[in-house]
Amino acid sequence: MARERVITPGGGSPEGGGSNESDRQRDAALRPKLLREVIGQKKVANRLQIAVNAAKKLKEPLGHILFDGPPGLGKTTFATVLPNELGSSIQMTSGPALSKPADMLPFLTNLEYGSILFIDEIHRMPRVVEEFIYPAMEDFRIDIVLGEGVNARTINMKLKPFTLIGATTRSGMLSGPMRDRFKMQEHLDYYTIDELAQIVSINAKKLALPMAPEAAVELAQRSRGTPRVANSRLYWVRSYHAGHPAIADGPVTLDISRQALDMQEVDRDGLDKQDRRYLETLIDVFGGGPTGVEAIAATMNIASDTLTDEIEPYLLREQFIVRSPRGRIATPRAFELLGKSQPKPNGGSLFD
Numbered sequence: 001m002a003r004e005r006v007i008t009p010g011g012g013s014p015e016g017g018g019s020n021e022s023d024r025q026r027d028a029a030l031r032p033k034l035l036r037e038v039i040g041q042k043k044v045a046n047r048l049q050i051a052v053n054a055a056k057k058l059k060e061p062l063g064h065i066l067f068d069g070p071p072g073l074g075k076t077t078f079a080t081v082l083p084n085e086l087g088s089s090i091q092m093t094s095g096p097a098l099s100k101p102a103d104m105l106p107f108l109t110n111l112e113y114g115s116i117l118f119i120d121e122i123h124r125m126p127r128v129v130e131e132f133i134y135p136a137m138e139d140f141r142i143d144i145v146l147g148e149g150v151n152a153r154t155i156n157m158k159l160k161p162f163t164l165i166g167a168t169t170r171s172g173m174l175s176g177p178m179r180d181r182f183k184m185q186e187h188l189d190y191y192t193i194d195e196l197a198q199i200v201s202i203n204a205k206k207l208a209l210p211m212a213p214e215a216a217v218e219l220a221q222r223s224r225g226t227p228r229v230a231n232s233r234l235y236w237v238r239s240y241h242a243g244h245p246a247i248a249d250g251p252v253t254l255d256i257s258r259q260a261l262d263m264q265e266v267d268r269d270g271l272d273k274q275d276r277r278y279l280e281t282l283i284d285v286f287g288g289g290p291t292g293v294e295a296i297a298a299t300m301n302i303a304s305d306t307l308t309d310e311i312e313p314y315l316l317r318e319q320f321i322v323r324s325p326r327g328r329i330a331t332p333r334a335f336e337l338l339g340k341s342q343p344k345p346n347g348g349s350l351f352d
């Protein structure tokens with residue numbers, strides 16, 4: 001298995017968008033170790049398998065890879081599976097932890113032939129660091145400037161050929177030159193109920209939690225198409241089950257799964273309190289929109305990045321909201337969910 005080294009300049013933690021440290025530790029325990037254990041994302045997994053086979057056969061490092069997609073869909077999972085497949089090591093950091101070129105040095109000097117450097121939230125890396133690693137990505141060398149002004153000298157340092165894996169929830173924020181340096185660019189999409197139910201069943205087994213297949217499907221249906229959400233709901237169902245002596249000895253049934261999720265205020269569409277608060281704000285405060293995301297964020301007292309990266313992608317996909325040039329608009333489905341009637345400006349619908 002791969003050796004994993006997490007080095008964070010400045011002592012920070014390599015946090016990615018959309019998850020806190022305890023989520024990350026729990027995720028790590030449930031993460032698939034090999035490509036064949038990865039559920040769903042079949043086209044991506046097949047392409048990666050070919051790239052891994054080729055790298056092994058040609059005895060070359062894997063080309064640089066960029067993963068993009070909403071949080072919790074498996075970008076880190078794919079990045080950590082690859083060194084296991086290749087028998088190489090991985091170092092992990094994140095864009096916000098790399099504020100200056102010197103922050104890259106511990107990683108670059110620790111590289112081994114064919115090892116992986118994983119940068120989560122790569123879109124948040126400052127431009128100066130981005131430009132510093134271009135030659136590292138292209139020619140496996142870096143230019144270090146020593147001294148200042150007229151005394152400045154540039155030293156050229158050779159690096160061991162390696163693979164950079166970047167993960168981003170916002171590929172649009174990456175510069176063109178950075179994006180172009182990745183040989184493979186893979187987009188991860190939401191999972192089907194079936195795929196998520198498989199992940200739930202496998203992870204329930206890893207946690208030694210007996211669970212009826214219908215209970216796993218119920219949990220999958222309420223997990224916003226996202227494995228990380230499914231994992232966190234699974235941990236809650238496990239606590240609910242263990243916390244009720246009357247049921248703790250039997251398996252988790254459909255009923256138990258429903259009761260646990262109802263208690264956590266996760267509805268049948270998988271929306272939680274935060275999602276409903278978003279829709280309530282948009283409908284009650286802004287009349288269903290159109291309104292800008294900054295205004296919604298300020299009213300909810302929440303960072304607008306959290307809305308755009310974590311809450312909105314699923315609401316958009318499930319058509320509870322739409323985006324227009326003038327801002328976000330609640331759809332009839334959102335009004336229906338909250339039991340509100342839709343205003344008809346000028347006698348017409350918002351969508352006229």
Ligand SMILES: Nc1ncnc2c1ncn2[C@@H]1O[C@H](COP(=O)(O)OP(=O)(O)OP(=O)(O)O)[C@@H](O)[C@H]1O
Pocket residue numbers: 016017018019026027028029030031032037038039040041070071072073074075076077078120167169199227228231
């Ligand atoms: N394809 C998959 N098959 C099985 N389990 C998966 C898969 N993708 C993700 N998971 C599960 O979901 C958890 C979260 O996934 P992961 O941390 O890779 O998401 P991420 O996209 O990197 O999120 P972020 O960008 O927020 O860091 C993993 O620990 C794993 O348990």
